[in-house]
Amino acid sequence: NAGVTQTPKFRVLKTGQSMTLLCAQDMNHEYMYWYRQDPGMGLRLIHYSVGEGTTAKGEVPDGYNVSRLKKQNFLLGLESAAPSQTSVYFCASSYSFGSNTGELFFGEGSRLTVL
């Protein structure tokens, strides 16, 4: 049982390049989330999904897109990377609120550097 798996774990991009971060969970969770973590800023929600085929914006969605084509996967895309997107990205998942209190299960993070 792997939990939440993020790939890649490290990536260096040049300004303007595009990339996709993949998050996979094997816990049959309904909800999935992408956060970014920056020093002194805590975790800020980028986008989230409450089910297959649905996504919604979080606190800091600009410059990112997401897709949830399969229940177990949640993709985060950067179409044109900027240095301000240098960060550590965390994916998380949870059961629906109907059966749980909203506890999040986190991946180990993906460290992205944009030069």
Added chain:
Amino acid sequence: AQSVTQLGSHVSVSEGALVLLRCNYSSSVPPYLFWYVQYPNQGLQLLLKYTSAATLVKGINGFEAEFKKSETSFHLTKPSAHMSDAAEYFCAVSEGPGAGSYQLTFGKGTKLSVIP
């Protein structure tokens, strides 16, 4: 709207001393409250949670937190610090399903150092 304030971005304690990490929240409805811990180069893991049951919540590794509605606080404590407690701690709040919210809002984190 919900929000979390963690007082002190960095706290240092001696090994064996009391650990107290402060968290105050703002919520328009009775909240769900969480403490997460992050060890270096790892993801976050749940330490404990409050979901409107007992106000004193016990978590893993000897940590506990008390929900005080009158003070809008959810401070994290541990009677005796251990070197292995050195990590960053995040308080988080959710307004829960009653408010139709699926989101956790995190504080900015408190880095705990334990001095031998």
